[in-house]
Amino acid sequence: MxxxxxxxxxxxxxxxxxxxxxxxxxxxxxxxxxSSGEIFLIPEKYIGFIYIIYDEKEGSSQKVNGVNTYNIPTSGVFITSTGISKRLNMFESSLLFYYINSKGKRLQIPNCCPNRKQNSTFEENTIAFPFKDVPSSDSDKLFSSKPYFTYQIDSMKNLGKETIPLTKIKYENSKIK
Incomplete structure (x- = not known):
């Protein structure tokens, strides 16, 4: 038994x-x-909002070692033909942000997901996310059918200030004007 x-x-x-x-x-x-992740190469000393507009036929696309890599122009707006990942999650470490200088040297930018209900603070020049933007004015309707995300490089004191309408920004990396 x-x-x-x-x-x-x-x-x-x-x-x-x-x-x-x-x-x-x-x-x-x-x-x-x-998802193989995403790398954002941001001009050295850039402060402000970064807009990534996905799935645009005329946008740029670059993979380096299997990772989507975005060279953000000085306007802060990058338009890519890459589709947005269904698993794009701002809380994951698969998103890497770097300042890049004229010689190509990278300096990783720390990131933070602040809780606005608390008295959160973080260093200057920190990536704050997530902000999934919905076009807020008629001038932004140009991109209403395209998913885009906003990231902010700054300190908590400036977090959440009004964004610049996308149609007022020069798109340096795209054929779209």
Whole structure:
């Protein structure tokens, strides 16, 4: 009787361990195939809003080592032909922000997801996100059908100040004028 119970327990333990292993493999495989991340190369000493406008036919697209890389112009607006990732999540470490100087040297910019209900503070020149913008005026309707995200490089004291309408910004990286 004991040997039957022992065999049943052993089979149950093997089943549980095997199931956990298979589940772990599937989860890890899925995580690695979802998104390769994004790198934002921002002009040195830039302060202000960064607009990334996705899925625009005339926009730029560049992958470096399998990672979407965006060279943000001095206007702060980057238009890309890359579709927005369904898994784009501002809280993930797959988004990397760098200042880049004229020699191509990168300096990583720290990021923060502030909670406005608390008295949050963070350093100057920090990326604050997420802000998924919805066009707020008639002049912004040009991009109403395109998903775009806003990131702000600044300190908490300036967080959430009014954004510049997109149609008033010169689009340096796109054929769209």
């Amino acid at each position: 004991e040997s039957c119970l022992f065999k049943a327990n052993k089979a149950f333990i093997i089943f549980i361990v095997g199931s956990l292993c298979i589940y772990s493999i599937l989860v890890l495989t899925n995580e690695f195939s979802r």
